Amino acid sequence: METKPTADGHPVIDPRQFRNVLGQFCTGITVITAFGDDAAPIGFACQSFAALSLDPPLVLFCPTKASRSWAAIEKTGRFCVNILAEEQQQLCARFGSREPDKFAGTSWHTSELKLPVLDDALATIQCTVDSVVDGGDHYIVIGRVQVLSESTDSDRPLLFYRGQYTAIEPEKTVPAPWRADLDHFLTTTTLDTWL
Numbered sequence: 001m002e003t004k005p006t007a008d009g010h011p012v013i014d015p016r017q018f019r020n021v022l023g024q025f026c027t028g029i030t031v032i033t034a035f036g037d038d039a040a041p042i043g044f045a046c047q048s049f050a051a052l053s054l055d056p057p058l059v060l061f062c063p064t065k066a067s068r069s070w071a072a073i074e075k076t077g078r079f080c081v082n083i084l085a086e087e088q089q090q091l092c093a094r095f096g097s098r099e100p101d102k103f104a105g106t107s108w109h110t111s112e113l114k115l116p117v118l119d120d121a122l123a124t125i126q127c128t129v130d131s132v133v134d135g136g137d138h139y140i141v142i143g144r145v146q147v148l149s150e151s152t153d154s155d156r157p158l159l160f161y162r163g164q165y166t167a168i169e170p171e172k173t174v175p176a177p178w179r180a181d182l183d184h185f186l187t188t189t190t191l192d193t194w195l
């Protein structure tokens with residue numbers, strides 16, 4: 001469908017089409033946590049998480065500018081990324097809501113870096129805030145990795161696809177062609193390699 005451009009010359013993008021098209025990109029889900037001013041744990045479900053850089057080790061996530069959790073997290077200058085496992089749908093729904101006590105009924109502990117860490121997460125990444133970039137109606141928060149940890153259980157990740165929770169079908173999981181080189185990829189940064 002053809003539409004008139006915006007005043008500054010860009011094409012008008014229909015929000016529903018934007019959501020539908022971007023919803024085709026399947027992601028994992030994280031819960032970003034920190035302690036608030038009153039020492040109570042805070043957090044929110046966050047799909048927009050990505051690895052950014054190996055050297056230095058950086059990750060990113062994108063909170064909406066309306067996020068109360070981010071406003072509180074920004075003040076502390078540190079956060080923990082908790083990568084959710086397949087069976088954590090209910091936990092995800094709670095952290096994706098505006099409930100006042102999102103941690104009720106959730107098992108968590110305080111790390112040495114003084115961050116709330118969810119006990120049953122697939123993996124956790126504790127970071128300090130490196131920089132914050134404007135991203136339209138969101139921010140792009142870049143975090144410097146301080147502590148990494150992963151579950152010893154062979155749990156699978158919770159996935160988000162076209163607005164719904166889903167999971168990996170194990171029988172459809174196959175090694176990528178470059179698997180033999182994975183170690184090299186993960187430990188070497190050159191201009192033509194990617195994490």
Ligand SMILES: Cc1cc2nc3c(=O)[nH]c(=O)nc-3n(C[C@H](O)[C@H](O)[C@H](O)COP(=O)(O)O)c2cc1C
Pocket residue numbers: 029043044045046047048049062063064066067068069070092093095096097098160
């Ligand atoms: C699966 C899922 C993914 C989400 N991803 C994001 C995200 O990437 N960025 C964001 O700002 N909010 C995201 N949200 C919404 C926030 O979790 C929600 O708006 C937030 O919990 C509101 O509470 P707050 O004001 O305490 O931040 C997501 C929610 C769900 C359920």
